[in-house]
Amino acid sequence: MPPTALKSDLFVPFSIEHFLPVFIFGIFTWWIIRNKKQWELKTHHRFVFVVSVLLCFMMLFKPVYRYYLGVFDPTEDFPFHLCNFLCLIYPLQAIYKKRWFFGVLYFWVLVGTFQAILTPDLQNQFPHPEYFRYWMEHCGLVMLVLHGLFVLEYKVYPKDLKNAMIGANLFLVFSLTVNFLTGGNYFYSVHKPENPSLLDWLGPWPWYLLTGQIVMLILFCIYYLPIHYRAKKYSHINGSA
DSSP: OOTTOOGGGBOOTTSHHHHHHHHHHHHHHHHHHHTGGGSOHHHHHHHHHHHHHHHHHHHHHHHHHHHHHTOOOTTTOSSOSHHHHHHHHHHHHHHHOOHHHHHHHHHIIIIIIHHHHHSOOOOBOTTSHHHHHHHHHHHHHHHHHHHHHHTSOOOOOHHHHHHHHHHHHHHHHHHHHHHHHHOOOGGGOSSOOSSOOGGGGSOSTTHHHHHHHHHHHHHHHHHHHHHHHHHHHHHHHHHHO
C-alpha cells in the first residue's frame, strides 16, 4: 500500500467487508456438510483436490507474477506465512489422504487460520484482488478442514496435538531462518503484525514467541475438547447398543 493511500482506502476490520465473505463461506460449508450424502465419496475427494489445488495456485501465482513484473520483494512475497504454507501443502493431503497429516492440519488451520479470520492482517479493501485472495485462502482452508472432519470423517487423536506442536516449532525455526536471510517477517516471528491481533497481548519480541507457545497449547487443547467429547459420546452409544 503506497504511503499516500487514504485511510478510507484501507480494509476496515469488523465491517461488512469483513463479515460478508466469512458468512458466505460459512453458509457454503454448512450446505456441503448438510448435503454430504448427496455426493459419492469419490466426488467429495475430488472436491477437496480441486479446492486445495486452486488455493495452492493462488499462493504461487502472486510471487511468480510479481517476479515477472520485476517487483518481487523477498521480504513479503514468498508464501511462507503459515496460512500461505498450508495452501501449498494441502494438495498433499488431497492426494495421499493421510489421517495423521489431517490431524496436524486440523490444529494448524483451526487455531492459526481461524485467528487470521478473526483479526485479518489485510490492507486492501473490496474489490482489490488481494482482498479476494485473502478470504479465499483463509476461509477455504477452514472449509477444507471442516469438510474433512464432518464429511470425510477423519479422526483426530491426542498424538496429533503433540505432532502439531512439534511441527509448529519446526516451522518457527524455518521462519526465523527465512527472515534472517530475507529481512522479512514471515510467521510474524520478528515482529507483530501491524493490525491488532492476539500477539498484542503476549508481550514484546522475543517474549511473545515463548508466551505464544503456552497460548498455542491452550488453544490446541480447547480445539481438541469437542473431538474428545464427540468420540466419548459415540463410544458410549456403541457400547450401549
